[in-house]
Amino acid sequence: MTELVLKGRVVTASDIIDNGWIAVAGGKVSAVGTGGAPTAAETQDFGSAWLLPGAVDGQTHAGSQIGFPGMAPTTKAAVFGGVTTIVDMPYDHPIPVTKAPVLHEKVSAIQRYAVCDVALYGTVPPRPDPADIRGLIDLGVCAFKISSFEAHPDRFPRIDNAATLTLLQALEGTGLPLGLHNEDQEIVAHATRTLKEAGRTGAEYHSQSRPPVAELAATGTFLELAASTEAHAHIVHISIPDGFEMVRTYRGRGRQVTAEMCVHYLLFDAETDMPRLKGLLKVNPPIRPGQREALWQVLEDGLCSFVSSDHSAWPLERKTNASIFDVAAGMPGLEAMLPAFFTAAAKRKGDAQAALLTADYLADRPARFFGLAGKGRIAPGFDADIAVLAADHYIYDAKTNPDGPGWSAYDGMAFSVRPAATFVRGRKVFDGVTVTETPGYGRYIARQR
Known part of the structure; x- marks a missing residue:
């Protein structure tokens, strides 16, 4: 029996269905179509809003400050933004x-x-134990992460x-x-020490320090180590096009290597944004000056995963x-x-292409990359994870999320679409204003090999 029907502009893996509908039964998509929708216990009509697959954010840090309870504010922030799996x-x-x-x-x-679904990375100490590695794999971690x-x-x-x-x-x-995490320890230490000794401790020196x-150097060493094995090597963030070209070279040699793009590298430029945002914009590797356009080209050329x-x-x-x-x-x-x-993709490609790019790079690709079966697409048999984006120009304000840190480098930016609702496995967890689901609804999603 169809429990729920959602209506709007449905974005599938390959097409946009205007005046479309999504039928949900048992937490999964049971059918997708246009015209007459199935009879359902509940129908929600979002008009001209985009119905996209819920985003799968492939890189979050929920527990790095307050430990595992950080899962609560992190997953609430996720559903505020139309992210259904972290x-x-x-x-x-x-x-x-x-x-x-x-x-x-x-x-x-x-x-x-x-309040949303969660997949997990594992890691190793400086002296890895193969038994511990195998134990994490058996429990379904979707990847491992290390740092140079x-x-x-x-x-x-x-x-x-x-x-x-x-x-x-x-x-x-x-x-x-x-x-x-691809940064060379000695180079960073030397550059940082040199800048400190010269009294150059302002935000504008962050990129120079790394x-x-x-x-x-870290990327190249890692890829060469991986090339001596049959393992899959992945760079979790690259801030310059040369790094993506390096990955492409190794892939051309038949090695299983990939690279990831973080959204902030596509949105910010150190030359113009670091002076006004200062430490709010500090990430590692740094946001670079004059690289934003070239990184969009990297994405459009298919060089990031x-x-x-x-x-x-x-x-x-x-x-x-101050420093x-x-x-x-x-x-x-x-x-x-x-x-x-x-918003940024729409400025380059128009709304329709932006919707398809968003569904691809923020949902389908990461779901497939991490082996998250049933995630990342609006299609029969997949989980009914849906992000509703209303065509509503607004100014982003991080303070609207009462469980967030109250600040963001994105504060004050104008966006052309607004998250109007988020559904995880067919249940509305965000109504456009508040989180509507209780903690504990989220599930651990193990990798399917």
């Missing part, structure tokens, strides 16, 4: 997800706090080349990607220190990612 990074406070018991605790937190740069000796350590190679070899034959060569937010909602006091080197790296992006990407 893929959460393993660098939680105070213990990263390196062993099965820690993963069990995080899954329990999802079942207690989450130490942000914290325990929670976010540097993994050296020997340990990286061990992990790559352990992942052969599993299909799981190994993601890298120069492109640090990013490219998908687009993510790299959401990290630090409290404002961690983002407003950029004392500011926490990362910024909230879950609420803004979908409307920001759609």
